[in-house]
Amino acid sequence: MNKNKGFTLLEVLIAAIILFTALALASEIFKSATLSTDIAVKNAKxxxxxxxxxxxxxxxxxxxVKNRNISEANGELELFGIYYSWQAHREVFNSPPTDELSDFSERNRFSIYNVEVLSKNADRERTFTFKVATW
Known part of the structure; x- marks a missing residue:
């Protein structure tokens, strides 16, 4: 009637395998969460x-372009570690609307520029465009 009340070697090995598998899965989840957080922080910035x-x-x-007849312009700027390079091309160049009864016409002074921007941040490049009205 003398029985040992301990665990067998096989039971200990199976418990160890289950424990280390759970630790490995938790480690992978933490690693992917950290990577996702880094990407989200860069996008937010x-x-x-x-x-x-x-x-x-x-x-x-x-x-x-103020008070000049310029059809193209470009420039560069850096903000918080993000480098922006831009080019603007004039799409529209008009004068103000005139009165139908008047023979007086003003010079062209209103422009709409299409601006193309290339932004660089570390190893990533993005491009976008927008329009600007000038007078």
Whole structure:
């Protein structure tokens, strides 16, 4: 009637395999969550900085073409580690609307530019376009 009340070697090995499998799965889940977080942080930074870059590009473009007959302009800028290179091409160049009864016509001074932007952040490049009205 003397029985051992311990675990056999086989039971201990099976428990160890289950434990280490669970630890390995938890480690992979943590690793993928960390990677996803890093990607989300980079995207959030890009989408937070880009509106400020667009405002700076509009300001720069308007200063470059102010009171000049320029059909193309370009520039570069860097904000918070993101490098922006832009090129603007004039699509429309008009004068203000005139009165139907008047013979007076004003010079062309209103322009709409299509701006193409290339942004570079570390190893990633993105492009986008927008339009700017100038006068």
């Amino acid at each position: 890009y989408f937070q900085v880009t509106p400020s870059a667009i405002t700076a590009i509009k300001f720069d473009l308007r200063n470059k």
